[in-house]
Amino acid sequence: KQEVTQIPAALSVPEGENLVLNCSFTDSAIYNLQWFRQDPGKGLTSLLLIQSSQREQTSGRLNASLDKSSGRSTLYIAASQPGDSATYLCAVFSGGGADGLTFGKGTHLIIQP
Amino acid sequence: DTEVTQTPKHLVMGMTNKKSLKCEQHMGHRAMYWYKQKAKKPPELMFVYSYEKLSINESVPSRFSPECPNSSLLNLHLHALQPEDSALYLCASSLPSSANEQFFGPGTRLTVL
Numbered sequence: 001k002q003e004v005t006q007i008p009a010a011l012s013v014p015e016g017e018n019l020v021l022n023c024s025f026t027d028s029a030i031y032n033l034q035w036f037r038q039d040p041g042k043g044l045t046s047l048l049l050i051q052s053s054q055r056e057q058t059s060g061r062l063n064a065s066l067d068k069s070s071g072r073s074t075l076y077i078a079a080s081q082p083g084d085s086a087t088y089l090c091a092v093f094s095g096g097g098a099d100g101l102t103f104g105k106g107t108h109l110i111i112q113p
Numbered sequence: 114d115t116e117v118t119q120t121p122k123h124l125v126m127g128m129t130n131k132k133s134l135k136c137e138q139h140m141g142h143r144a145m146y147w148y149k150q151k152a153k154k155p156p157e158l159m160f161v162y163s164y165e166k167l168s169i170n171e172s173v174p175s176r177f178s179p180e181c182p183n184s185s186l187l188n189l190h191l192h193a194l195q196p197e198d199s200a201l202y203l204c205a206s207s208l209p210s211s212a213n214e215q216f217f218g219p220g221t222r223l224t225v226l
Contacts, residue, residue, distance in 0.1 A: 044217040100158035
């Protein structure tokens, strides 16, 4: 059974810092990995998707990397802003059409103004 | 249109009520999903419809009944729920493809009294 772990569980940093969120998964046989952002009581916003054949994806100040063989992904946030405060979820897709995503427990991020 | 919509946003129901949650997408996606998210926990997969064929997570109680009237619409029928079923219910959709990027709706906040 696939298990996804995110470290740290919570992080509080001053505005402007660069930061790294970590995600690991136990079964390397994945099709893709997705990073999401969730604001309190809201739905999930897809930030980046990395397919299993890719090493990284970038969108604005966000960069996600994937090392499939070691079962690890990182989300790098450059020049953090208070608006980045949210919970960041890592999820892997391991199956065919009958499977959903397996999520980590998330990193709760607070950016101090 | 890259949006998944869910209605209602909030629902309060008694344990003897019957209610339904609705999800809709017009992105031409052929896979749709229901996830359940308890407070401070990651989303957990409940059901998947892929090309209008249902896959069931066997741990989901029969008081939850999904329906996919067409490829754009997904319902979740609720009957005789328990207070522990109170949660955020999230709908998602994807093509599906090897990329299988999932897009989530804003969720329905369900409270069972």
